[in-house]
Amino acid sequence: MVWLTGCANIAPKADVSPASTTPDAGLATAKPAAGTSARTAIYPRASLQPITAAEASSRGVAQLKPPADLWERIRRGFAMPNLESDLVVDREQWYTTRPDYIQRMTERSSKYLFYVVEELERRGMPTELALLPYIESAFNPQAVSSAKAAGMWQFMPSTGNYFELKQNLFRDDRRDVLASTRAALDYLQKLYNMFGDWQLALAAYNWGEGSVSRAIARNQKAGLGISYSELNMPAETRLYVPKLQAVKNIIANPNLYRTDLPLIENHPYFQSVDITRDIDVALAAKLADVKLDDFKALNPSSHRPVILAAGTPQILLPWDNATVFTRNLEAYTQGQYASWTAWTAPSTMSVSAAAQQVGMSEYDLRSVNNIPPRMLIKAGSSLIVPRSALMQDVSEHVADTAHLSLAPEIVNRKTSVKAGKRDTVASIAKKYGVSASNVADWNDIKASAAFKAGQQVVLFLPVKLTGTRAAPPERAGQHSRSTANNKTSGTSKQPVIVKKPRKR
Numbered sequence: 484m485v486w487l488t489g490c491a492n493i494a495p496k497a498d499v500s501p502a503s504t505t506p507d508a509g510l511a512t513a514k515p516a517a518g519t520s521a522r523t524a525i526y527p528r529a530s531l532q533p534i535t536a537a538e539a540s541s542r543g544v545a546q547l548k549p550p551a552d553l554w555e556r557i558r559r560g561f562a563m564p565n566l567e568s569d570l571v572v573d574r575e576q577w578y579t580t581r582p583d584y585i586q587r588m589t590e591r592s593s594k595y596l597f598y599v600v601e602e603l604e605r606r607g608m609p610t611e612l613a614l615l616p617y618i619e620s621a622f623n624p625q626a627v628s629s630a631k632a633a634g635m636w637q638f639m640p641s642t643g644n645y646f647e648l649k650q651n652l653f654r655d656d657r658r659d660v661l662a663s664t665r666a667a668l669d670y671l672q673k674l675y676n677m678f679g680d681w682q683l684a685l686a687a688y689n690w691g692e693g694s695v696s697r698a699i700a701r702n703q704k705a706g707l708g709i710s711y712s713e714l715n716m717p718a719e720t721r722l723y724v725p726k727l728q729a730v731k732n733i734i735a736n737p738n739l740y741r742t743d744l745p746l747i748e749n750h751p752y753f754q755s756v757d758i759t760r761d762i763d764v765a766l767a768a769k770l771a772d773v774k775l776d777d778f779k780a781l782n783p784s785s786h787r788p789v790i791l792a793a794g795t796p797q798i799l800l801p802w803d804n805a806t807v808f809t810r811n812l813e814a815y816t817q818g819q820y821a822s823w824t825a826w827t828a829p830s831t832m833s834v835s836a837a838a839q840q841v842g843m844s845e846y847d848l849r850s851v852n853n854i855p856p857r858m859l860i861k862a863g864s865s866l867i868v869p870r871s872a873l874m875q876d877v878s879e880h881v882a883d884t885a886h887l888s889l890a891p892e893i894v895n896r897k898t899s900v901k902a903g904k905r906d907t908v909a910s911i912a913k914k915y916g917v918s919a920s921n922v923a924d925w926n927d928i929k930a931s932a933a934f935k936a937g938q939q940v941v942l943f944l945p946v947k948l949t950g951t952r953a954a955p956p957e958r959a960g961q962h963s964r965s966t967a968n969n970k971t972s973g974t975s976k977q978p979v980i981v982k983k984p985r986k987r
Contacts, residue, residue, distance in 0.1 A: 552749055553600065553747040554744055555749075556610075556749055557610045557613055557614075559610075560610030560611075561609065561610060561611055563609045566682065566711070566712070566728045570721070571728045571729055571732070573725070574722070574728070574729035575732060575733065575740065578729055578730065578733060578742075582742065582743075584621075585733070586743070586745065587621075588622060589744055591623065592616070592617065592747075593747045594780060595616075595622060595635065595660055597748075597749070597750065598664065598751065599612075602664055612671060614734065615667075615685075615688075616635040616636060617727075618723065618730065620637055622635050624659075624780070624783040625658060625783050633655060634655075635660075636663045636664065638663060638667075643656065646666035646670060647666070648663060648666050651794075652867075652887055653785070653795075653825070653885055654784045658784045658786075659784035660783070661755070661799075670688065671685075671688060674692060677696075680711070682724050683695060683699075683714075685711075685724050686714070686716065689719065690716060690717065690720040690723075702714060752802060753781055753801055753805075754799070755797040755799055755800075756805050756808055756809060758792050758795075758796060760820050760821070760876055761789055761790065761793075761820060762789070762790055762792070762820040763788060763789050763790075764779070764782075764787075764788055764789065770808050770815060771800050771804045771807055772807050772811070773800065773801060778800075781798075781799040781801070782798050782799055787823070788823050788867070789824070791825075791881075793878060793881075793883075794877075794882030795882075819872050823868070823870055824874055824876075824877055825866070825868070825881050825885055827863065827865050827881065828862055831862045832860055833892065834849055834860060841866070841868040842868075842869065843868060848866065848868070851867050852867055855889075857892045858889040858891060858892055859890045859891070859893075860887075860888075860889065861888040861889065863886075863888070864887045864888050866887065893945040895943040895945055896943065896944060896946045897942075898941075899939045900942060901937050902934035902937065902938045902939075902940050906934045906936075906940075907932065907933045907934065908923050908926075908930050908931070911934070911940055911942075915944060917942065917943075917944070921943070
């Protein structure tokens with residue numbers, strides 16, 4: 484009995500702090516942290532004392548045998564209340580009638596699932612949450628929804644910004660395995676702290692915390708219940724928790740659902756490796772001796788052909804390939820590590836002008852940077868360009884803030900207008916938003932000259948290039964208003980809000 488006391492309910496000591504312990508017959512009881520499960524761990528704090536038979540039968544005992552695989556480890560950590568409804572049964576049938584889909588989804592998750600489970604256990608959170616990316620993205624870190632949510636945890640741009648997931652020209656941390664998992668678990672803990680219920684927290688993760696709060700307030704005002712099943716929700720959110728419950732049920736008892744789960748070892752799939760210089764994605768994969776697709780699957784946030792050490796100081800590699808990469812990187816002497824770098828446009832310019840400055844063809848510059856036709860590159864924009872051997876690595880500022888902003892290209896088209904009474908070169912120039920010297924040159928007269936009433940005045944007016952030809956302006960200022968209203972930019976700042984709109 485004394486021996487059993489020493490090994491009962493041992494949990495990671497990182498979860499215990501002096502502020503969270505209370506004296507109890509020489510034992511310290513760890514209070515569950517906010518957003519964690521209610522399971523209580525008992526820690527010896529003084530000399531061990533014999534316990535009674537009643538105490539022995541009432542206390543849990545930590546299992547001495549480690550989980551056979553990761554699925555068993557996940558099952559042991561289930562701690563959320565089960566949801567039983569016709570919608571759960573419907574989703575169970577949906578998944579079990581698609582064995583190929585389940586196979587692809589679970590095999591894809593094998594690269595990431597161990598890390599997610601480790602983080603959940605470290606925080607004391609229910610391991611059901613490790614299954615949430617199955618619902619969000621089928622564990623595809625490259626997934627993008629029609630509402631622009633990205634990554635395996637499906638963060639909207641604004642929510643990603645709130646949780647410090649950087650999104651710029653070189654990387655999108657919403658796709659990063661480590662960063663997005665950290666942000667998702669932070670968000671889920673935040674929502675659990677708000678609602679005190681995991682099912683409501685999940686509804687808020689899908690629908691937005693404001694929407695769930697308002698739904699609760701409406702039910703309270705009407706004297707109705709406020710549980711997940713009782714709230715009035717959109718169809719997608721109504722199905723959200725049943726989907727997770729269905730996956731949980733299948734994982735808990737795959738034989739019952741005639742499902743074969745791929746073996747996922749209870750061992751890390753990847754480890755992080757430091758990089759100290761910019762390096763091409765293709766070269767990094769080659770030095771690690773992994774396929775390019777496999778490298779991109781572990782490093783999905785890098786959506787350019789080069790990884791910048793100042794912005795992404797670590798890469799993820801399969802466990803056994805990390806040492807291979809380090810050894811090959813130290814021995815690499817075949818040339819420069821990065822063949823691409825960032826170039827910042829000093830002023831607003833055409834793509835052809837930028838191509839001349841960086842020594843590329845216009846076609847190649849457009850292709851590498853995904854620049855559509857008839858667009859100007861705005862001042863301060865960063866572009867991917869070839870790197871010479873003498874260039875330095877990209878600075879931290881550029882690596883963290885690089886962006887590409889575009890504006891519609893403007894061309895001038897010849898037209899003519901009739902001069903009114905008392906019209907002069909200056910008045911015509913002011914009316915049509917051009918310089919007086921240009922009006923004088925176009926009409927071969929002096930800048931101080933006046934026009935006769937009804938005289939045809941030649942003008943070259945800017946026209947935005949579109950699929951159709953625009954008519955010349957009919958009134959003074961009309962063209963300038965139209966142009967200003969139609970200008971677009973390749974980047975925009977989103978308001979920082981913690982809300983995830985419904986995905987369409």
